[in-house]
Amino acid sequence: MIFMVKGTEVLQSASMIEFEKLRCGVVGVGSLGQHHARLYQAIETAELVGVCDASKERAAEIATRFGVPVFETPEDLASACDAVSVVVPTDLHCAVAVPLLERGCHLLIEKPICASLAEAEQVLQAAQKHGCLVQVGHIEHYNPVMSFLETHVNRPQFITADRLAPFTPRGTEVGVVLDLMIHDIGVILELVKSPLVRVEAVGVNVLSQTEDIANARMVFANGCVANINTSRVSLKKVREIRVFQPQAYLSLNFMEQSGHLIRKDGLALHREDIPIEKDEPLKLELISFIDCVRRAQDPKVSGQVGRSALEVAIQITDQIRAGMATAAN
Numbered sequence: 295m296i297f298m299v300k301g302t303e304v305l306q307s308a309s310m311i312e313f314e315k316l317r318c319g320v321v322g323v324g325s326l327g328q329h330h331a332r333l334y335q336a337i338e339t340a341e342l343v344g345v346c347d348a349s350k351e352r353a354a355e356i357a358t359r360f361g362v363p364v365f366e367t368p369e370d371l372a373s374a375c376d377a378v379s380v381v382v383p384t385d386l387h388c389a390v391a392v393p394l395l396e397r398g399c400h401l402l403i404e405k406p407i408c409a410s411l412a413e414a415e416q417v418l419q420a421a422q423k424h425g426c427l428v429q430v431g432h433i434e435h436y437n438p439v440m441s442f443l444e445t446h447v448n449r450p451q452f453i454t455a456d457r458l459a460p461f462t463p464r465g466t467e468v469g470v471v472l473d474l475m476i477h478d479i480g481v482i483l484e485l486v487k488s489p490l491v492r493v494e495a496v497g498v499n500v501l502s503q504t505e506d507i508a509n510a511r512m513v514f515a516n517g518c519v520a521n522i523n524t525s526r527v528s529l530k531k532v533r534e535i536r537v538f539q540p541q542a543y544l545s546l547n548f549m550e551q552s553g554h555l556i557r558k559d560g561l562a563l564h565r566e567d568i569p570i571e572k573d574e575p576l577k578l579e580l581i582s583f584i585d586c587v588r589r590a591q592d593p594k595v596s597g598q599v600g601r602s603a604l605e606v607a608i609q610i611t612d613q614i615r616a617g618m619a620t621a622a623n
Contacts, residue, residue: 314588315338315339315340315341316339316340316341316376316377316584316587316588317341317343317374317375317376317377318334318340318341318342318343318375318376318377318378318379318584319334319342319343319344319345319346319365319371319372319374319375319377319378319379320334320342320345320346320378320379320381321345321346321347321368321371321378321379321380321381321382321390321394322346322347322348322379322380322381322382322383322390323345323346323347323352323353323356323381324347324352324381324464325464326381326404327345327347327356327379327381327382328356328359329576330379330381330402330576330580331345331356331360331362332360333574333576333577333580334379334580335360335362336577337577337580337581337584339581339584339585339588340580340584342360342362343362343371343374343375344357344362344363344364344365344371344374344375345357345360345362345364345365345371346364346365346366346367346368346370346371347364348382350364368390368393368394369393369394369397372393372394372397372398372399373397375399376399376400376587377399377400377401377402377583377584377587378394378399378400378401378402379401379402379403379404379431379580380394380401380402380403380404381404381431382404383465383467384404384406384408384409384465384467384468384472384473385409385467385468387403387404387406387407387408387409387413387417388408388409388413388414388416388417391403391408391417391420391428392416392417392420395417395420395421395423395424395426395428396420396424398424398425398426399426400426400427400428400587401421401426401427401428401429402428402429402430402431402579402580402583403417403428403429403430403431403597403600404430404431405430405431405432405433405476405477405480405600405603406430406468406472406476406600406603406604406607407428407430407597407600407601407604408604409467409468409472410608411601411604411605411608414597414600414601414604415601417597418597418598418601421597427586427587427590427592427593428593428596428597428600429582429583429586429593429594429595429596429597430595430596430597430599430600430603431579431595432476432477432480432481432595432599432600432603433477433575433576433579434477434478434480434481434533434548434575435480435481435484435579435594435595436575436576436578436579436582436594437548437551437575437578438551438570438571438572438573438575438578439535439546439547439548439551439553439570440481440484440548442546442553442568442570443481443485443535443537443544443546444484444485446542446544446555447485447537447539447544448539449539449540450485450486450518450537450538450539451517451518451519451538451539451540452518452519452520452521452537452538453482453485453486453518453519453520453521453535453536453537453538454520454521454522454523454535454536455478455481455482455520455521455522455523455534455535455536456522456523456524456532456533456534456535457474457475457477457478457522457523457524457525457532457533457534458523458524458525458526458528458530458531458532459474459525459526459528459531459532460526460527460528460529460530460531461501461506461526461527462526465526466502466503466504466526468504469497469502469504469505469506469508469611469614470497470504470505470506470507470508470524470525470526471495471497471505471508471510471524471607471610471611471614472604472607472608472611473526474524474526475508475510475522475524475607475610476603476604476607477533478522478524478535479510479512479522479603479606479607479610480595480599480600480603481535482512482520482522483602483603483606485537486514486516486518486520488514488515488516488518489514489515490512490513490514490515490606491513491514491515492512492513493510493511493512493513493606493609493610493613494510494511494513494613495508495509495510495511495610495611495613495614495617496508496509496614496617497509497614497615497617497618498618499618500527501527504615505611505614505615505618506525506526506527507524507525507526507527508522508523508524508525508610508614509521509522509523509524510522510524510610512606531549532549533547533548533549534546534547534548535548541557541558542555542556542557542558543555543556544556544568546568551570551572551573552567552568552570553567553568553570554566554567554568555568582594
C-alpha cells in the first residue's frame with residue numbers, strides 16, 4: 295500500500311495505513327469552510343491541524359471552536375499539513391491553490407475549480423509538477439442520490455434539473471452558472487458520457503451584477519438532451535433531477551435524498567420508491583479525498599473532471615452574457 299505525504303510516495307505497512315492520520319487544514323472557514331474543519335476533526339483517519347482565513351476574527355472563532363491553532367498565511371498552514379481544503383471565493387482559488395501545491399500539499403478545491411480555464415490550467419500544471427492530488431468539491435457526486443443514478447441510468451434520453459436557492463451575497467463573485475448550475479452540469483456530464491455538441495442558454499441578473507437566473511439546454515452527440523433551470527433569487531430551495539430513458543423515468547431530490555422510479559409494466563406504469571441510505575455528502579466527499587491521498591488514487595472528481603465542468607459552465611456563461619448585451623442594446 296502507498297501513503298502519499300507532501301507529494302511524495304512513501305511505502306508504508308498496512309498497519310500504518312490503518313492508523314496514520316492525514317494532517318489536514320482548511321483555508322477559508324466561512325459558512326462552508328467551517329464544516330470542512332468540523333469533519334476533518336471528526337473523521338478518524340484525519341487530524342485537523344489548523345485553519346487560516348482572511349478574517350482574523352473568524353479564523354480565531356473557528357480555531358477556538360475546534361481547539362486548533364490559527365495560521366497567519368496559507369503557506370504557513372501548508373508547512374504543517376499533508377492535505378488542505380481551499381474554501382475561499384472562486385476568484386481566489388488559483389492564487390491560494392498554486393502556492394499550496396508548490397509546497398507539496400494535496401488539495402480539495404471547492405467547486406468550481408477556478409474562475410477561468412487559464413487559472414484551472416495553472417492549478418493542474420502545478421499539481422502535476424509537484425506530484426500532488428487535486429480533487430474538486432462537486433459535492434453532488436458524493437451524494438447517495440448520485441450513487442443510485444450511476445447504477446440505474448444507462449441510456450438517458452432526456453434530463454431535467456432544477457436548482458433553486460434564496461439569495462445570499464456569498465458566491466456572487468461569479469454568476470449563478472459557476473455558483474450553482476455547475477453542480478448539475480457535472481452530474482449530467484457524468485451520467486450522459488457523450489460529447490456535448492450544442493448549448494442554448496439564457497440568463498437574467500436580478501440582485502447582482504451577473505446572471506442570477508439561468509436556463510441551459512445541452513444537446514449531446516448520442517441524442518440526449520438536458521435542460522437545467524437555476525436560480526439564486528428563489529423563495530425556496532430546490533435540488534431535483536429527472537432522468538427519462540427507455541421504459542423508465544427517475545425522479546430524485548438531492549436535498550432530501552429521496553425519489554422514485556417509474557417503470558413500464560405492460561401497458562401500465564409502476565411506481566417504486568427508491569431506498570436511499572441517507573448520509574452527509576460533504577462527509578463522504580472528505581472521506582473519499584482522504585482515502586485517495588492515503589492510497590495514491592485518482593479522486594472521483596479529479597482536477598481534470600472539474601476543468602471539464604468549468605469549460606461547459608463558461609460556454610454557457612459566455613452565451614448568456616452575449617444575449618444580455620444584445621438585449622441591453
